[in-house]
Amino acid sequence: MARVVSAAATGANPPMADLHRHLAQLADTSLTGRRLPESDLEELRRLAATAAGRGTALRCVVAEYLASACDVWADLVASGRAREPGDVIEVASALIGAIGEATVALTEGYETAHRAAIRGEEAMRREFVDDLLDGRTDLGRLAERAERFGLRLVGPHSVAVARAAEPFGAGDDSTRYVEEALTSRFPAKDVLITTKDGLLVCVSPGAVPDVPDIFATAVRTAVNEQCRTAVSRPRPGASGIVRCYQEARSTLDLAALLGLSRRLVHASDLLVFQVLGRDRAAITDLVATVLGGLGTARGGPKVLLETLTAYFSSGCQNTTTARRLGVSVRTVTYRLTRIEQLTGHDPTDPEQRYILQTAALGARLLDWPNHPLQSAE
Secondary structure, three states, X not given: OHHHHHHHHOOOOXXXXXXXXXXXXXXXXXXXOOOOOHHHHHHHHHHHHHHHHOOOOHXXXXXXXXXXXXXXXXXXXXXXXXXXXXXXXXXXXXXXHHHHHHHHHHHHHHHHXXXXXXXXXXXXXXXXXXXXXXXXXXXXXXXXXXXXXXOOOOOEEEEEEEEEOOOOOOOOHHHHHHHHHHHOOOOHHHOEEEEEOOEEEEEEEOOOOOHHHHHHHHHHHHHOOOEEEEEOOOEEHHHHHHHHHHHHHHHHHHHHHHOOOOOEEEHHHHHHHHHHHHOHHHHHHHHHHHHHHHHHOOOOOHHHHHHHHHHHHOOOOHHHHHHHHOOOHHHHHHHHHHHHHHHOOOOOOHHHHHXXXXXXXXXXXXXXXXXXXXXXX
């Protein structure tokens, strides 16, 4: 059993006496046929846990223990305490049973310690990710902790955020699938996959531009349903990752508000909406001034506003607009004429089209007419 001690149990208080007691107990068990006492098995569990903490492989612990058990058998044979063939079989049977119990105890102790270590590592990783995305800690200290998880915060990074019908959770099947899909193609230092607030988050260096697209593809494959991914613009440093995460989240929310059909949305593509949204008073005034007249239409402004949005989305083609709305071309033409009458702006006139389109975008941002316009005064 000395081999087990040398490989796994050296420390401040090496259990030399306990191990010698176990060897003696193992021999006694073989001769008496009694089972190993629970205290002896618990000591073996503690020994295996110590080995796990020191990084010793389980197979090494078991191999060393079995080698020591063989020494016990050799001592029993040499001592002549099992002389008759029947006695030899009985003693060997009892020894094998005791060794089996001891091996199970070693495995239990090792696996328990291993699971505890994994939970501790996951807790540390979760704390690091929360601090990284929320920017709640010293940036220098954050960079040091990032090295532990293989992430280098030097240079620009971008953040991709995915949302599906069911929230993503740490360790669930979808999350593991996406993580494996990314880590199989990119080094660990180039990808950080995590979950936060039900979203799946991917942090990657700006120097590896393919990661967000592959991340979005893996997410769609994993959830096999309607989902959307938003990608931030690259920014440098740990503080840049915080801003990237916030931008990706806001882009995801904005895409949902606008009802975009695209499954992958880049923040740079929605800059015009962000600019419009920053001055809520101005955009509210624009919508009220340009589109307010639609409120007098029979049935309200919703149908005419939907027609206007579809018209601009289709490249101002009446036929395409009619197909999207499921109505006739004549109906589209009538509605566009009605819009001109109520707003004073002709959607078919290139000079007036920009004003109407900007106002229509503002209406989507304000979710009008579902929500009434709030005056800034």
